[in-house]
Amino acid sequence: MIENILTANAVKAVNQLFNTQIESSALAVQRTIPAYRDQGDFSLVVFPLLKISRKSPEETATMLGNRILLNMPDAESFGVVKGYLNIRIKPEYWMQFLSANQNKSSYGIIETSSGNPVVVEYSSPNTNKPLHLGHIRNNLLGYSVSKLLKASGKNVVKVNLVNDRGIHICKSMLAWKLFGNGETPESSAKKGDKLVGDFYVLFDRKYKEELSELMSNGLNEDEAAAKSGLMMQAREMLLKWEARDEETLKLWNTMNGWVYKGFEHTYKRLGVDFDKIYYESQTYLLGKKIVEEGLKDGVLFRREDGSVWIDLTEEGLDEKLLLRSDGTSVYMTQDLGTAQLRADDYDPEKLIYVVGNEQNYHFDVLKLILKKMGRPWAESIYHLSYGMVELPEGKMKSREGTVVDADDLMDEMIATARAMTEELGKIEDFNSSEAEALYKMVGLGALKYFILKVDPRKNMTFNPRESIDFNGNTGPFIQYTHARIRSIMRKAGEEARFTNADSLHPQEADLLIMLYQFPQMVGQAATELSPSFIANYLFEVARQYNQFYHELTILKEENPEIRSLRLALSQLTSIVVKNGMDLLGIEVPEKM
RNA sequence: GGCUCCGUAGUUCAACGGAUAGAACGGAAGUUUCCUAAACUUUAAAUACAGGUUCGAUUCCUGUCGGGGCUACCA
Numbered sequence: 001m002i003e004n005i006l007t008a009n010a011v012k013a014v015n016q017l018f019n020t021q022i023e024s025s026a027l028a029v030q031r032t033i034p035a036y037r038d039q040g041d042f043s044l045v046v047f048p049l050l051k052i053s054r055k056s057p058e059e060t061a062t063m064l065g066n067r068i069l070l071n072m073p074d075a076e077s078f079g080v081v082k083g084y085l086n087i088r089i090k091p092e093y094w095m096q097f098l099s100a101n102q103n104k105s106s107y108g109i110i111e112t113s114s115g116n117p118v119v120v121e122y123s124s125p126n127t128n129k130p131l132h133l134g135h136i137r138n139n140l141l142g143y144s145v146s147k148l149l150k151a152s153g154k155n156v157v158k159v160n161l162v163n164d165r166g167i168h169i170c171k172s173m174l175a176w177k178l179f180g181n182g183e184t185p186e187s188s189a190k191k192g193d194k195l196v197g198d199f200y201v202l203f204d205r206k207y208k209e210e211l212s213e214l215m216s217n218g219l220n221e222d223e224a225a226a227k228s229g230l231m232m233q234a235r236e237m238l239l240k241w242e243a244r245d246e247e248t249l250k251l252w253n254t255m256n257g258w259v260y261k262g263f264e265h266t267y268k269r270l271g272v273d274f275d276k277i278y279y280e281s282q283t284y285l286l287g288k289k290i291v292e293e294g295l296k297d298g299v300l301f302r303r304e305d306g307s308v309w310i311d312l313t314e315e316g317l318d319e320k321l322l323l324r325s326d327g328t329s330v331y332m333t334q335d336l337g338t339a340q341l342r343a344d345d346y347d348p349e350k351l352i353y354v355v356g357n358e359q360n361y362h363f364d365v366l367k368l369i370l371k372k373m374g375r376p377w378a379e380s381i382y383h384l385s386y387g388m389v390e391l392p393e394g395k396m397k398s399r400e401g402t403v404v405d406a407d408d409l410m411d412e413m414i415a416t417a418r419a420m421t422e423e424l425g426k427i428e429d430f431n432s433s434e435a436e437a438l439y440k441m442v443g444l445g446a447l448k449y450f451i452l453k454v455d456p457r458k459n460m461t462f463n464p465r466e467s468i469d470f471n472g473n474t475g476p477f478i479q480y481t482h483a484r485i486r487s488i489m490r491k492a493g494e495e496a497r498f499t500n501a502d503s504l505h506p507q508e509a510d511l512l513i514m515l516y517q518f519p520q521m522v523g524q525a526a527t528e529l530s531p532s533f534i535a536n537y538l539f540e541v542a543r544q545y546n547q548f549y550h551e552l553t554i555l556k557e558e559n560p561e562i563r564s565l566r567l568a569l570s571q572l573t574s575i576v577v578k579n580g581m582d583l584l585g586i587e588v589p590e591k592m
Numbered sequence: 593g594g595c596u597c598c599g600u601a602g603u604u605c606a607a608c609g610g611a612u613a614g615a616a617c618g619g620a621a622g623u624u625u626c627c628u629a630a631a632c633u634u635u636a637a638a639u640a641c642a643g644g645u646u647c648g649a650u651u652c653c654u655g656u657c658g659g660g661g662c663u664a665c666c667a
Contacts, residue, residue: 033610
């Protein structure tokens with residue numbers, strides 16, 4: 001990599017000139033900002049070196065530049081502005097890179113997949129309601145991060161922990177029993193997860209009715225909640241479930257089965273998948289062993305009422321409950337157990353949890369407990385915490401019915417893509433299945449790109465209309481760029497066969513250097529666990545390409561050398577766009 | 593209240609402590625209707641506030657203001 005070579009040479013030059021020993025980390029080579037591109041391709045800030053050189057910034061930079069030119073064959077020239085040393089790399093270097101990679105379809109992707117795995121947990125749905133917009137961000141992030149890690153050479157295991165037990169699913173089951181008429185997904189023509197979700201909502205409604213009736217008889221809210229027959233029945237059902245009551249288990253299996261079928265459909269459409277699915281019903285008891293162990297070691301303590309706690313006040317956190325006084329486990333207990341299970345199953349290099357930022361505290365505590373319990377792998381736990389997704393109309397509230405259902409949203413995006421395309425009459429030569437595939441590609445591409453281009457940690461606003469624009473920083477714009485390049489290549493009727501050219505136009509050099517940096521971008525995005533790097537990078541590439549190139553400038557170019565350079569640049573751009581979008585889980589069309 | 597994250601053009605997003613804070617959409621003005629869903633040119637427009645550290649701060653620290661989240665014997 002040229003940046004590394006440059007850094008190494010700069011370090012060497014500093015050490016020779018000023019007779020010291022600095023580390024390469026003391027120097028940072030960065031891409032020269034556009035305003036000074038006429039001076040060079042990469043820049044070095046020399047301000048930090050002034051203490052060593054005891055000379056003016058300009059003088060220091062000039063001395064360094066001269067020395068680097070002497071030592072580094074690929075360096076062509078340099079310019080100095082204030083404390084900045086701008087170094088020009090020989091165009092031959094870039095052209096050689098282009099001719100070597102112009103047809104490499106796997107450019108930027110490593111996929112060695114060796115070593116201890118990185119386990120990425122994402123999605124983790126409850127089985128009492130369908131997936132919504134927030135889950136979409138979770139799934140897209142988890143999937144894309146997994147792809148990024150894989151593309152940077154990691155061995156990745158994607159896991160999903162389904163929360164399939166607990167009081168919430170009992171509520172759906174109870175409502176189905178009490179208020180339903182034996183509906184099934186088939187009889188009601190509803191997706192299974194929707195049907196179960198509807199009964200969950202129905203339970204909540206009936207429960208509220210019951211509460212207000214009790215309260216109108218003079219009880220306060222807490223008393224009413226304690227007297228609620230519905231809630232009592234739901235708890236009973238949970239106890240029956242834990243006692244393996246046959247009838248309860250049967251209904252539970254049936255209704256969860258409906259939900260899984262519904263989820264499968266949503267996942268498939270969204271384009272995400274998993275290597276392993278854990279079910280909480282099979283893991284929820286695991287944490288208790290760890291708690292016993294902790295009690296023995298004295299890390300945990302037991303209160304008079306029998307409940308078990310950990311004291312984290314020294315670490316600046318609270319006391320945290322790990323077992324209820326009746327001996328049943330809580331969320332944290334279960335997570336301790338599943339974390340141990342992951343560690344045992346995979347001996348992972350890193351354990352990544354893709355979970356919303358409302359659980360930051362939970363994961364701080366989880367990590368801390370495991371550390372205190374002497375689990376060396378606790379350090380490898382990483383909570384990839386993402387912000388909420390809001391809509392232009394405001395926040396989603398399940399109580400107010402403003403939750404955006406994942407399936408509905410995908411439908412809407414695809415329908416919009418269809419409407420826009422049909423209105424413009426762009427694809428008359430497509431048969432109907434090709435057209436359908438394109439609508440889906442564009443509609444979902446818009447959705448995915450819009451969500452992934454934002455730094456995961458930040459809250460964001462999803463605007464469906466803006467996302468599907470064919471201009472601007474959008475998925476369709478990048479897809480469109482890819483389709484255009486492919487079209488140009490088809491019309492050219494030849495493979496890219498660039499060997500050499502006399503010169504490189506500055507804008508072509510900019511694009512070429514950008515393409516050169518793609519593998520580094522993948523590495524950085526994988527390290528930072530942030531697909532947004534790739535998304536914003538791809539937009540820059542597409543924008544740069546579109547600004548300079550169009551069909552005329554390529555196909556009507558008469559100088560064969562320049563034509564072949566432009567074809568090769570187009571080809572490599574399309575490869576970068578395709579591979580980059582693939583890392584985001586977005587398909588790109590050959591034509592559109 | 594305590595803990596925590598966040599605050600950048602009208603809007604949606606960028607910016608390893610580095611040069612004149614970038615784009616996109618929208619706005620204004622203009623040229624054009626030939627590149628796949630119009631393009632191109634010009635233009636106005638932002639770091640919430642006050643300190644501090646630094647050669648240099650949107651970035652790090654402190655405080656103020658504003659917003660989100662957590663603060664359950666729910667998951």
